[in-house]
Amino acid sequence: MSQTGFTIWFTGLSGAGKSTISSVLERKFHERGLKFEILDGDVVRTHLSKGLGFSKEDRDTNIRRIGWVCEVLTRNDVIAIAAAISPYRDIRDEARARIGRFVEVYVQCPIDVLAERDVKGLYKKALAGELKNFTGVSDPYEAPLNPEVVCYTDRETPEASATRILNFLEAGGWLHPLNGRGVSEPQAVAQS
Amino acid sequence: MSQTGFTIWFTGLSGAGKSTISSVLERKFHERGLKFEILDGDVVRTHLSKGLGFSKEDRDTNIRRIGWVCEVLTRNDVIAIAAAISPYRDIRDEARARIGRFVEVYVQCPIDVLAERDVKGLYKKALAGELKNFTGVSDPYEAPLNPEVVCYTDRETPEASATRILNFLEAGGWLHPLNGRGVSEPQAVAQS
Numbered sequence: 001m002s003q004t005g006f007t008i009w010f011t012g013l014s015g016a017g018k019s020t021i022s023s024v025l026e027r028k029f030h031e032r033g034l035k036f037e038i039l040d041g042d043v044v045r046t047h048l049s050k051g052l053g054f055s056k057e058d059r060d061t062n063i064r065r066i067g068w069v070c071e072v073l074t075r076n077d078v079i080a081i082a083a084a085i086s087p088y089r090d091i092r093d094e095a096r097a098r099i100g101r102f103v104e105v106y107v108q109c110p111i112d113v114l115a116e117r118d119v120k121g122l123y124k125k126a127l128a129g130e131l132k133n134f135t136g137v138s139d140p141y142e143a144p145l146n147p148e149v150v151c152y153t154d155r156e157t158p159e160a161s162a163t164r165i166l167n168f169l170e171a172g173g174w175l176h177p178l179n180g181r182g183v184s185e186p187q188a189v190a191q192s
Numbered sequence: 193m194s195q196t197g198f199t200i201w202f203t204g205l206s207g208a209g210k211s212t213i214s215s216v217l218e219r220k221f222h223e224r225g226l227k228f229e230i231l232d233g234d235v236v237r238t239h240l241s242k243g244l245g246f247s248k249e250d251r252d253t254n255i256r257r258i259g260w261v262c263e264v265l266t267r268n269d270v271i272a273i274a275a276a277i278s279p280y281r282d283i284r285d286e287a288r289a290r291i292g293r294f295v296e297v298y299v300q301c302p303i304d305v306l307a308e309r310d311v312k313g314l315y316k317k318a319l320a321g322e323l324k325n326f327t328g329v330s331d332p333y334e335a336p337l338n339p340e341v342v343c344y345t346d347r348e349t350p351e352a353s354a355t356r357i358l359n360f361l362e363a364g365g366w367l368h369p370l371n372g373r374g375v376s377e378p379q380a381v382a383q384s
Binding site: 035036037047048050061064065068069072073076077078 | 227228229239240242253256257260261268269270
């Protein structure tokens, strides 16, 4: 079955669950035999944006590069999954306008929950004023106004978030629903 | 018919004909309904490498970024066409090793012919010592040792070069040969 490309654009604070939900999607997409590519913030900083910092200008450049790769993949019928903080609304909207087939997923989690989890120990430092340009604490985060999907990662599992994204994609015709297995059984020959 | 990804990696001096041959390939690939993407040196410098210069280090970074995008496209069954000078052998070989399915095309043209054509007026300046880091004049160019295809653009048309590349791709099983049209005609019903 032929596949049409589109971009799933995750946005959200550090530690909110963008990469974790991407990993669950990765498994589900893999099971369906889909062609997709995850552009994780860290991966991209290694391959495309080494040397860039975290000023507004450098962040914008980084996100524009991710957007360009998503655009190239999307027009070649690959599903691109961007999973970077992407804090600025205007740059996300620019990516949406360029790419066209664009599903914005807001990975939402209250900052006090993130500070409590603090997987990388960054929130503690940022809240103590030791980290400049830390999104949500010492740097702005502009939440999407009309995201296609919102994941509430303080109240739902990554599996549940990924399932809701899949449901959205199937409902909107972005993905073909899986054929149910064992649902449509061959009709028994009538015995008389 | 399903398509397998690979990378066509053009290398050669400025003005040798990399972009011109790519454009001919573009038309031929388009006619065949193939999925492909041309990563032209100038396009990439706009989208991926703004701010990088022409030192060995910056050139290497630029080529590595092109290589990474080619790798991502190739593994998603898209044909990637890189058309940048890519003067250093080690970085091209690094791209080959990472990408795997890699066809190196050396676009060869003697420098005196290039200086005579001098489409962009750059050779004159470089030969007069006015351009630093100009490949082939004031900066090194390391020709490939075992390229899959060599195009001799001082002696063949871009159409001829592109046809030889296509022939190589078909011969090596990278591309399916086009079905000849009108060759296999329906058998006439025998009249008696």
